[in-house]
Amino acid sequence: MHTIETNGQTIELNHIRVYYETYNWEKKRPVLVLLHGFLSSSFSYRRLIPLLANDFSVITVDLPPFGNSEKSTTFRYTYRNLAQLVIDLLQHLHIPTCTLVGHSMGGQICLYIARMQPQLVREMILLASSGYLGRVKRSLTLSTYLPYFHAYVKHYFYKQGVEANLRQAIYDYSLIDNEMCKGYEQPFYHPQMFKALTRFIRYREGDLQAHELQRIETRTLLLWGENDRIVPVDIGKRLHEDLTNSALVTFPHTGHLLPEERPHDVYREITDFIR
Template sequence: METTDFYGSKTINGVEIYYEHYDHPSSTETVVLIHGFLSSLFSFRHLVPLLKERFSIVSVDLPPFGRSGHSPMFKYSYKNIAYTVVKLLEELNIPKYHLIGHSMGGQIALNILYHYPNYAEKAILLCSSGYSKQAKRPLILASYLPFFHLFIKQYLARSGLEKNLKNVVYNQSLIDDKMRNGYLSPFLENRIFKGLTGLLRHREGDLPSSSLREIRTPCLLIWGDHDKVVPLEVGKRLATDLAHSELVVLKETGHLVPEERPNEVYQQIKTFIFG
């Protein structure tokens, strides 16, 4: 049985959201894929074909990443981005689902669990960001300068795509031209840098321990033991603060677990959701 695949955009909460919807013909379970910072739904390219065997899927480009839009009126706080994802799923008439969030996407998933607790049945957090603070006030004030987005563009250009990719994967041989192009393409347009300025300005910081302890949704945490971006210690701390959670550690794996270990991640997700 094949899924019915749909690719499209909807204006949600004042901004254009690009998404891909794979509707399984018989499964009653839907998973929602939420990517990380400086990424897009491209980061789930190896996981989606596996998930399609057992689940319906909604994969979302968070604004301003991927093919989603940017609006100067949009508030790029984690709470508002979480609300936007929830509203998109309401528009798609999907009342219940499981969240799969990678890196910053894990923090968006946690915001959904905390602020909108009656929607997601379970959550899978892949190397989720955690405990990061809000940007310092001088930097927030500087973000109001007219050409600040160009400073962000210059900063990211100096850091270099190749260096960033080597930082997020343990097995360097996985880095090929398809991966390079997939992660570079969203940054060829200036609009994303204006959106990143908004994210720097509006991001309220990750949920504190006091908020995490109120979350009652079952959570599976999957981490790479060589994660240089969000170290394993963060995963261990989240596993302590989240009351109904378990932590799985993948050996010889970096931050980009959906790219590096899609089969292992899929098996863990399947077991966690179906029991």
């Protein structure tokens, strides 16, 4: 096993500061770009990164406003804009082609990148990717313009609690410990987080629909937990039908947080797929 060399940096792209980390960075090695899900961060890949870094140069990106990236109150948080930030980062790093790995919402960002810049994406690995969601209802969009809507969002988040959300996402509750709870909760202590999250709710467009997915030719591996209650495996089966160059692998007794629940299995499937 190689020593894992980590380098965390912040870069300004399109007037917003984006935090990313590189692991065992060598340009001659294949590049994997890891994108996390909604209300998450690169922390969700903590168990998978040490495995992947043995074989690849790994980049993790905290998609704004999550993780250590800026919680801007002027940026338009659309999937297209977030995808463009990743594209701009890869261009800044002079990476001509890479493999995208996306969990949940991060999978949808991967799909947007593949639609926008197909030549940049060698292949995709989508871990319980979100799919086929429309925009939020117009009434909720209008509500985000209320002066204290962000306070309601904050109240709702803390009322639910991180552990309750993790229990919804994970099949085996014994995996939930203090380290996990603190890691997922920490970014939400930032004073601007819920104002930024309000803008995310306001501007997020819908997921790519079937006719758009069917135009994506990128070779794609879909990995899914059979007990996923956040994004059910039926979504994976539907994506498999619409993504014409895709394969689907499912895991029993597994929920939504595949990088946390099945890191060794996910690592094996990724390396076999790429090789």
